[in-house]
Amino acid sequence: MNGTFMEIVKVGDWLRELPHKHKVVIAGNHDFLFEKDINLAKNALGPGLTYLQDSATEIEGLKFYGSPWTPRFFDWAFNVDRGQLYRKWNLIPEGLDVLITHGPPAGILDKNAPAWGGIHVGCTELYDAVKLVRPKLHVFGHIHESNGRLDQDGTIFVNAAVGYRLEHKAVVVDL
Numbered sequence: 001m002n003g004t005f006m007e008i009v010k011v012g013d014w015l016r017e018l019p020h021k022h023k024v025v026i027a028g029n030h031d032f033l034f035e036k037d038i039n040l041a042k043n044a045l046g047p048g049l050t051y052l053q054d055s056a057t058e059i060e061g062l063k064f065y066g067s068p069w070t071p072r073f074f075d076w077a078f079n080v081d082r083g084q085l086y087r088k089w090n091l092i093p094e095g096l097d098v099l100i101t102h103g104p105p106a107g108i109l110d111k112n113a114p115a116w117g118g119i120h121v122g123c124t125e126l127y128d129a130v131k132l133v134r135p136k137l138h139v140f141g142h143i144h145e146s147n148g149r150l151d152q153d154g155t156i157f158v159n160a161a162v163g164y165r166l167e168h169k170a171v172v173v174d175l
Helices: 005-017 032-036 038-045 124-133
Strands: 055-059 062-067 098-101 137-140 148-152 155-159
Touching: 005 032, 005 038, 032 038, 098 124
Parallel strands: 062 098, 098 137, 137 155
Antiparallel strands: 055 062, 148 155
């Protein structure tokens, strides 16, 4: 809920129980410990997981890059004012296979709930960066109401948010 040490330990334990050979993790707007003390948070996450924070890795020939930042939303973790996020997105390298961000690009699986206005809330600066680097797959979440997949301009976009009550099914993509 707030990314405390023990919450991160539990998530790490749960992820290691999953049958997948490789697990790539990024933080999000609830993960305050990752924002405040990345080394302590990575220690809590434990071994066997690849944590990306404005960083890249290669797994079985696929190039991954992950970043937790989102446009400012109340006073959550990893928030940056709109108009300043380009500084984070300029770090995204070209030649990626998979881009993982916490939030969506503008206009792509980014519409919030009617109670919040039912509007598109994605990041325009991220949209511009994605169009420039053109990953094969861009996975994100954050906007729980817009779970799903969209193929556009050679990139597969997946909002993998599971919803507030885990009501959405997983989206499977083969690269």
